[in-house]
Amino acid sequence: MDKVTDFLVNLLNTKSPSGHADRAINFVKDAFEKLNVNCEITNKGALLCVLEGKNKSIKRTVSAHVDTLAAMVKEINSDGSMKLSRIGGYTMNSVEGEYCSVETFNGKFYSGTILYNETSVHVYEKVGTTERTDKNMIVRLDEVVKNDKDVKNLGISVGNYVHFDPRAKVTNSGFVKSRHLDDKAGVAVLYSALLKLRENGTVPAYDTYYFISNNEEVGHGARAGYPEDTAEFLAVDMGAVGKGQASREDNVAICIKDSSGPYNYDLTMRLKDIAVNNGINFAMDIFPHYGSDASAAISAGLNAKHALIGPGIDASHAMERTHIKGIEESAKLLYYYILSE
Numbered sequence: 001m002d003k004v005t006d007f008l009v010n011l012l013n014t015k016s017p018s019g020h021a022d023r024a025i026n027f028v029k030d031a032f033e034k035l036n037v038n039c040e041i042t043n044k045g046a047l048l049c050v051l052e053g054k055n056k057s058i059k060r061t062v063s064a065h066v067d068t069l070a071a072m073v074k075e076i077n078s079d080g081s082m083k084l085s086r087i088g089g090y091t092m093n094s095v096e097g098e099y100c101s102v103e104t105f106n107g108k109f110y111s112g113t114i115l116y117n118e119t120s121v122h123v124y125e126k127v128g129t130t131e132r133t134d135k136n137m138i139v140r141l142d143e144v145v146k147n148d149k150d151v152k153n154l155g156i157s158v159g160n161y162v163h164f165d166p167r168a169k170v171t172n173s174g175f176v177k178s179r180h181l182d183d184k185a186g187v188a189v190l191y192s193a194l195l196k197l198r199e200n201g202t203v204p205a206y207d208t209y210y211f212i213s214n215n216e217e218v219g220h221g222a223r224a225g226y227p228e229d230t231a232e233f234l235a236v237d238m239g240a241v242g243k244g245q246a247s248r249e250d251n252v253a254i255c256i257k258d259s260s261g262p263y264n265y266d267l268t269m270r271l272k273d274i275a276v277n278n279g280i281n282f283a284m285d286i287f288p289h290y291g292s293d294a295s296a297a298i299s300a301g302l303n304a305k306h307a308l309i310g311p312g313i314d315a316s317h318a319m320e321r322t323h324i325k326g327i328e329e330s331a332k333l334l335y336y337y338i339l340s341e
């Protein structure tokens, strides 16, 4: 595996739910520092790194988010199973059957499986027709527990994080399939562009900040924590693949509009021109149910041009998949943007 794929798989296997992304923040910090980048962790726990540019007259911020969907123990049922409270926007269908681990407040992990509470077809009648909701989905713990007291005696509590098994896998055909490619594939894009800068001995046109946010899935990731005089804010996040979408897993999407409205026209057109001029495989696209760290920054009051690019991710917020080519094309676009005057 090459450096970027290796980085991505290791990152996918590092637990980092929204609100508790510290492990992945530290993982990325180590990787960036090995490439001689100055990094600091912000008050909110995000990572801010500076790539010194030739010209100091403006600042650019490029973001990707390392936090992921997850859940918390909402309630311990009398039979020793547990109800979930969702972190981030996903359907309960998308986690049915998934292996998970419950992290106690003392840092101990217990494995389990997320299930509909009447799953066995040999016992129950309406397994195939019942809507999956927070009320009927549970964690089945891999411990001999008969009641809620047994579960509590293990040290498990309401409010414990429940991590989904990402099941990261790279296929011979170049696909990466895993949970949480949104937006760990985007973080890998930032890493890849940084590697290119170091390998080619090139310097950003302007001071460029890498902002790795840790609360995007719950909406307030990039509302603060990067230079306030940022003139251009570029979010690298997933391209939305699906019926009617132009984004593909093997290209880079340039999003011109999402649920938050249009992205900055001037910056978006410059990104398109950079893609055209460098032979990058891209698609202009509109994301119908989507907001990004760039739109979060703007809604928080940032006075900057904002844009959004990223590799196409299929089946987002479920069993996601992208292609190494999508990450490469995104990294090329980011690299040439960082060098552009």
Ligand SMILES: [Zn+2]
Binding pocket: 065, 182, 183, 216, 237, 238
């Ligand atoms: Zn995302």
